[in-house]
Amino acid sequence: MPNFALFLATSLAITFAPGPDNLQVLARGISQGRAAGLVAALGFAAGVTFHTTLAALGIAAVLRSSPLAFQILKLAGAAYLVWIGVKALRSQGLAAAGDRPRQPLSTIFRQSVLGNVMNPKVTLFFVVFLPQFVDTHGAQSVTLQMLELGLVFMAQTVVVFSLFGLCAGTIGGWLKRRPRAGLWLDRLAGLTFIAIGIRVALRD
Template structure:
């Protein structure tokens, strides 16, 4: 897989960066316990398969129809990553995770999956993010490469989000004592996104 280490590092930065998904996992773990946080993490990770499949099929079709359009999409993706980075740098920090009512674990899983699947911004993100690490001239078809990258993204999401959910009480307490911790997490993630975007734009 081309740029495996770079893709994994970028994926981890994206997953650790404060956002609605990991905040919900954190909130579930704090309000309802470790198992609820873990199930919520599995639900959000499972939703990634939907967006990966849409992105893989769409990008493969685009590459077959117009290699030039594929290159334009890659440049747009690079600009999008830089924009995400700038937005993260301007963030004012991590919002507090609110309390949630207790619910059955099956409901938590279902809500987490649907919350991820029904978010069109996630699909857009995968459409512009995954192609940055695809080699059109590689031995494997583009669709296979995209699915492999999506699977890797899902696996690391399971690990990171599960860590958030299981350790929610400790993480939540740490964040409450350090309200500006989210600012520094955003700064690190923002610089990572900008660096990756510039690298993609300059890559042959």
């Protein structure tokens, strides 16, 4: 798989960057304990399979219909990554994870999966992100490569989000003592996304 190291590094940067999903995992862990945080993490990661499938089928269709369209999508994806970076640089910092009422673990899992699946922005992200790391001239089909990349993304999401859930109390306390920490996390993530977007745009 070409550029696998770059894909994994980018995926980790995206997963660690402050966002609604990992904030909800933190909130669950802080308010209801480690088990709730871990279940929320597994729920959000499970939702990735839905977006990966949509992206894989859609991109394969685009590639079959027009290589030029695929190149346009590639540039659009690079621009989208740069836009995410600029947005992160302009962010005012990480919002604190708030308290939530206690709920059964099955409810937390279901809500986490649906929260991820029902977010069209996540589908859009996968549509423009995964193709940047596909080898269109390789022996494997584009659909299979996209599914493999999606599984890798899901696996690292499980690991990172599970750490967030298990360490929610410690992370939450650290953030409360350092209210500007999220600001610098956003700055670092923003620069990372911009650099990756430029790298993707220049890659043959």
